Amino acid sequence: MPSVPEGVVEEVVDDQLILYDCGADRVHILNLAAAAVFDLCDGKTSVSEIVQELKEAVPEGSFDCDHEVPRILGEMLDQGLLE
Amino acid sequence: MSKAVRIRAVRPDAARILDQLLSTLPETDAETASEFLLESSATGWILQRPDHFRQSVGSPFDAFDVIESFVYDRLLPDARDCLILHSAALLPLGTDSVVLLAGPSHCGKSTLSLALVASGGFAYLSEEAVGVDLDGHAIPYPKPFRIRFGAERLVAGKPGWRIAGSSRKGIQYVVPPRNLLAPQDSRPRIRYAIFPEFVPGIRCSSRRMSRAEGIAWLANCSTNHPDFLASHLSRLSELWQGASAWRLWWSQPEEAAEFVRGLVEEDQPPDPVRARESSSIRRSVT
Numbered sequence: 001m002p003s004v005p006e007g008v009v010e011e012v013v014d015d016q017l018i019l020y021d022c023g024a025d026r027v028h029i030l031n032l033a034a035a036a037v038f039d040l041c042d043g044k045t046s047v048s049e050i051v052q053e054l055k056e057a058v059p060e061g062s063f064d065c066d067h068e069v070p071r072i073l074g075e076m077l078d079q080g081l082l083e
Numbered sequence: 084m085s086k087a088v089r090i091r092a093v094r095p096d097a098a099r100i101l102d103q104l105l106s107t108l109p110e111t112d113a114e115t116a117s118e119f120l121l122e123s124s125a126t127g128w129i130l131q132r133p134d135h136f137r138q139s140v141g142s143p144f145d146a147f148d149v150i151e152s153f154v155y156d157r158l159l160p161d162a163r164d165c166l167i168l169h170s171a172a173l174l175p176l177g178t179d180s181v182v183l184l185a186g187p188s189h190c191g192k193s194t195l196s197l198a199l200v201a202s203g204g205f206a207y208l209s210e211e212a213v214g215v216d217l218d219g220h221a222i223p224y225p226k227p228f229r230i231r232f233g234a235e236r237l238v239a240g241k242p243g244w245r246i247a248g249s250s251r252k253g254i255q256y257v258v259p260p261r262n263l264l265a266p267q268d269s270r271p272r273i274r275y276a277i278f279p280e281f282v283p284g285i286r287c288s289s290r291r292m293s294r295a296e297g298i299a300w301l302a303n304c305s306t307n308h309p310d311f312l313a314s315h316l317s318r319l320s321e322l323w324q325g326a327s328a329w330r331l332w333w334s335q336p337e338e339a340a341e342f343v344r345g346l347v348e349e350d351q352p353p354d355p356v357r358a359r360e361s362s363s364i365r366r367s368v369t
Contacts, residue, residue, distance in 0.1 A: 009313045013320050016295035020302060020316050022309040027302040027316075029295050 002050075002073055003043030005083045021080055028081060033063060037072045041082050047073060086116035086158055090150060092143065093122045100143040103247050104256055107225045109267045116158055121146050144250040151226070155212060159306050165214040165222060166312075166319065169304045170276075171196035172208035172221050174265045175347045180274030181208065181221045182343060185304040191279040191333060194234045197257065198336040199343055201238045206265040212306070217315070219322040220270035228257040237336060275346060276301055276328040279339065287338040290330045297328025 004010075007022040017035040019028045030038055036057070040050045047070065054065045076082045090105070092098040101121070121143060122129050130146045131137040140146045159167045170185035171192040182205070184192045192210060199205045207225050214222035227247060235255050238244040243260025250256075265271070278292075278300050292300065298320050305312050329346065333339035 007313070009316055011298075011316045011320050013295035013298055013323075014293065016293060018295055018299050018302075018316070018320075020309075020313055022313045025309045025312075027299040029299045 001043050001046055002041040002077070002082045004038075004041055005080070008081055019081055024080055026079075028079065033068065034072050034076070037069055038076065038081070041073075041076075085111070085113040087111050087113040088150065088154060088158070089115050089118045091118070091120050093120070097121055097123070097128070097143040097146075100248065101147065103245065103258060104144075104147050104227050107227065107258060107261065107264060117153065119146070119150055119153075141251045142248075144248050144254075144256060145252075147256070148250045148252065148254065151211075151229075155306065159212060160308050162214065162307060163311060165216045166315065167306045168213050168215060168301065169211070169306055170213050170301075171210045172213040172223075173199055174206040174208055174221075174269070174271050176204055176206060178274075178347075179269075179271040180347070181271045182347065183213065183273060183276045183301075184279055184343075185276055185301060186278050186280070189281065191281045191336070191339070193228050193230050194237075194336050195279055195333070195339050195343070197228045197230060197234060198237050198340040200259060200263055201241055201244065202337075202340060204344065207259050207263050208265045208271075215273060215322070216270070217318060219272050221273060223265050223267055223269065225259070225264045228259065230255050230257060234336070273322065274326050275343075276326065277331050277343060277346075278329070279331045279333055281334065282332050283334055285332055285334050287331065287333045287335065287342055289332070289342060292328040292330060294323060294328070297326065298323050300328065 009020040009022065011018040017030040017038065019030065036054060037050060040053055051065045051069045054069060073082065090101055092101050117132055120131050128140045128142065128146060129137060130140050130149055138149060140149060168183065168185055170183045173182045173196055175182065184195050186192060196210045200207045208221055209224040210228050211226065212224055216222060232253055232255055235246050235257060238257060245258040247256040247258050276297050302312060302316060302319060331339060331342060
């Protein structure tokens with residue numbers, strides 16, 4: 001169940017999500033896909049549920065949720081934006 | 084942010100050098116944050132503070148280098164009333180719109196700001212660190228330009244400029260004439276943020292950044308404590324209304340200066356600068 005650790009601050013600017021990781025003192029920008037995944041990381045939703053929710057939300061064939069969601073989650077975990 | 088660093092040199096020749104290096108900074112009666120003493124020794128110079136800091140330095144210029152690092156590393160992060168950005172700042176004459184040249188060391192902040200101030204049309208606010216108060220006004224910090232050898236050609240033959248000397252790190256200090264400084268009581272607003280990157284041999288090119296990118300990149304140039312930035316990220320976003328941000332890849336300072344000049348005059352990059360297409364899809368996490 002991925003969740004947002006304490007110390008990660010969110011700011012939405014013109015549909016783009018900015019995240020500030022206080023611990024690493026580093027600012028990140030997420031694109032739409034990454035922001036959609038991040039929004040679902042509430043500590044209660046499993047990876048497979050995130051994949052399923054996004055499959056229902058995006059037009060079929062426009063985004064390979066099975067492949068992209070785990071990749072994006074892995075990248076955000078590596079960056080310390082999720083735990 | 085009102086703190087003073089006091090510097091005392093025992094030898095008159097060292098005092099003269101430090102006076103020259105500090106000549107563009109305003110007098111202040113602010114509380115003293117630290118006090119340095121520069122003394123000569125049998126082998127060179129010793130820089131010390133009352134808190135038992137003691138360091139051998141090769142010259143008064145090297146001592147100034149150490150004192151600058153102290154200001155950046157120890158004093159500026161403590162600012163609680165303004166954002167401190169690792170950025171040069173210039174004021175196009177006749178405007179109250181600040182141009183920031185922001186980014187890490189060696190990206191070209193000093194060289195490009197020197198090129199712009201020396202070629203006319205811009206007043207000097209800072210070449211290394213600038214404060215932005217919580218209403219969005221820039222606070223001048225007009226220390227001498229700290230440039231690499233060779234860049235001094237940009238001021239060759241220009242009246243009033245003084246090349247003060249160099250440190251062992253291959254750094255030259257160039258002192259601008261006082262009439263090119265922005266008024267110390269001016270509080271102009273941030274209008275442009277340019278993030279230069281020096282790439283040897285290339286022609287100048289640029290890309291306009293989205294507002295979010297500009298804010299994120301600028302936040303990454305903040306030297307404040309993380310908790311301060313965390314609680315003021317939304318304020319930075321509010322202050323950024325109406326400002327524009329650009330990436331700039333450059334190798335020739337004159338060409339890059341023309342880009343900035345064109346940006347201010349027309350809000351568009353002039354020829355021969357080629358604006359790169361902004362990629363609509365970036366990496367997931369940048």
